[in-house]
Amino acid sequence: MTRRELDAAGITDPGLRAAYARCRQLNARHGRTYFLATRLLPVERRTAVHALYGFARWADDIVDDLDRHRTAEERDRLLRCLESDLAHGLRTGGGDEPVVRAVADTAERYSIEHTLFADFLVSMRSDLHVTDYATYADLRAYMHGSAAVIGLQMLPVLGTVVAREEAAPHAAALGVAFQLTNFLRDVGEDLDRGRVYLPADLLAAHGVDRPLLEWSRRTGRRDPRIRAALVAAEAMTREVYRHAEPGIAMLDPRVRPCIRAAFTLYGGILDAIAEQEYSVLQRRAVVSRGRRAATAAAGVLRCAAARWRVRTSDQAPPLSATSRTKGPAQ
Numbered sequence: 001m002t003r004r005e006l007d008a009a010g011i012t013d014p015g016l017r018a019a020y021a022r023c024r025q026l027n028a029r030h031g032r033t034y035f036l037a038t039r040l041l042p043v044e045r046r047t048a049v050h051a052l053y054g055f056a057r058w059a060d061d062i063v064d065d066l067d068r069h070r071t072a073e074e075r076d077r078l079l080r081c082l083e084s085d086l087a088h089g090l091r092t093g094g095g096d097e098p099v100v101r102a103v104a105d106t107a108e109r110y111s112i113e114h115t116l117f118a119d120f121l122v123s124m125r126s127d128l129h130v131t132d133y134a135t136y137a138d139l140r141a142y143m144h145g146s147a148a149v150i151g152l153q154m155l156p157v158l159g160t161v162v163a164r165e166e167a168a169p170h171a172a173a174l175g176v177a178f179q180l181t182n183f184l185r186d187v188g189e190d191l192d193r194g195r196v197y198l199p200a201d202l203l204a205a206h207g208v209d210r211p212l213l214e215w216s217r218r219t220g221r222r223d224p225r226i227r228a229a230l231v232a233a234e235a236m237t238r239e240v241y242r243h244a245e246p247g248i249a250m251l252d253p254r255v256r257p258c259i260r261a262a263f264t265l266y267g268g269i270l271d272a273i274a275e276q277e278y279s280v281l282q283r284r285a286v287v288s289r290g291r292r293a294a295t296a297a298a299g300v301l302r303c304a305a306a307r308w309r310v311r312t313s314d315q316a317p318p319l320s321a322t323s324r325t326k327g328p329a330q
Contacts, residue, residue: 008044016105019098020047023054026099030057037262042254048110048157051102056120056150058082058099063127064193072128079128083121090114110156117153119145132196132210136236139199143176151175158259159252170247174263177244180237181266184230184273188217188281202236203229216281230278234270241267 002024006017027050028035038049062078070078082097089095089104107114123145133139151171160167183190183197190197196210203209206229216226241263248259265287272285 005043005046005050009047010044011047011105016101019102019105020051022098023047023102024050026050026054026057030061037258037265040258040261045157045255047102048106049154051099051106052150052153052157055086055099055103055117058097059121059124063124076125076128079121079125083118086117086121090117106157112153112156116149119149121145127195131194132200134200136199136202139197140176143179144172147175147179148172149175158255160250161252162250167247167250170244170250173240174244174247174259177237177240178262178266180233180240181269184233184237185269185280185285187213187230189284191217191281198229198233202232205229206232213281220282222277222279222282226281227278230273230280234273234278237270238267 002021005024006020009020011017011020024047027038038046038053041049059079059082062075062082065075082100085095085097085100086104089100090107093101093104093108095101095104103117106112107117123142126142126145130142133142149172151174152168155164155167155171187196187198191210191213196203196213200209203213207225208223208229212223212226215221216223245263248256248263251259268287269285272287273280276283276285
């Protein structure tokens with residue numbers, strides 16, 4: 001499948017093909033939910049999505065260092081090296097790291113704003129020293145760089161049937177909704193890393209603080225105050241999903257099944273959290289294989305229908321002038 005994707009995208013340079021393949025591996029290993037949805041994209045656009053998510057995962061792995069082999073200073077140095085390599089790659093199309101080569105090529109092909117990558121790295125660096133957020137506004141400022149910019153990077157790749165500026169707020173909201181979902185699912189794991197991403201004021205409104213979360217994580221015991229706080233966080237997250245959803249209809253019809261599948265699968269994580277009685281400090285909520293398979297199957301059917309409509313119409317639905325790119329012909 002990798003060779004087919006690369007050929008369809010018009011990527012012929014052997015080194016660049018290897019760089020994109022590396023990004024695909026990272027996306028497949030770390031982002032199972034979104035990787036499944038990506039398989040529903042038109043084949044020629046998948047490599048760009050792998051590059052964007054592969055780069056994000058590469059930076060995130062530096063920050064988290066799950067094996068705890070590196071100090072904060074070492075991780076900061078690696079992030080700064082990555083930032084320098086990316087700046088060089090965006091200027092020249094090169095880069096020492098394969099993921100940088102791929103993402104720089106994607107940025108050039110699809111005219112993605114370079115400031116979006118800079119904002120992303122600012123948020124990644126903050127994870128080295130910021131361990132909690134006093135308010136939702138503080139968390140949103142962080143998520144602009146860590147999540148909203150991912151949605152904005154994706155827009156030129158996906159294409160829109162409206163002006164890109166109209167779709168942008170919804171794309172940013174979808175990135176935020178996905179990350180808030182991850183924060184809820186990963187409360188326990190993030191706590192193990194010394195971080196709490198749920199806003200302190202939301203927790204305090206239900207009588208919850210970090211020591212109580214740590215007690216629950218350590219003992220495996222639950223507390224009704226924690227459950228109430230998680231229910232409130234879920235409601236906050238679902239509100240962001242409601243803001244994001246209208247943007248799906250603004251996308252190129254051929255990519256809507258992919259984004260709809262991702263929307264459904266990530267929403268399914270919230271459903272799983274609720275079904276497991278918000279026991280995220282004791283175990284990780286996952287979407288069942290059956291539900292994932294059903295979502296994928298529905299997506300395949302929607303893909304087939306969308307492509308049939310395009311083929312049988314006089315011409316494909318026109319993309320907005322601002323969303324046309326220098327990428328391969330569709």
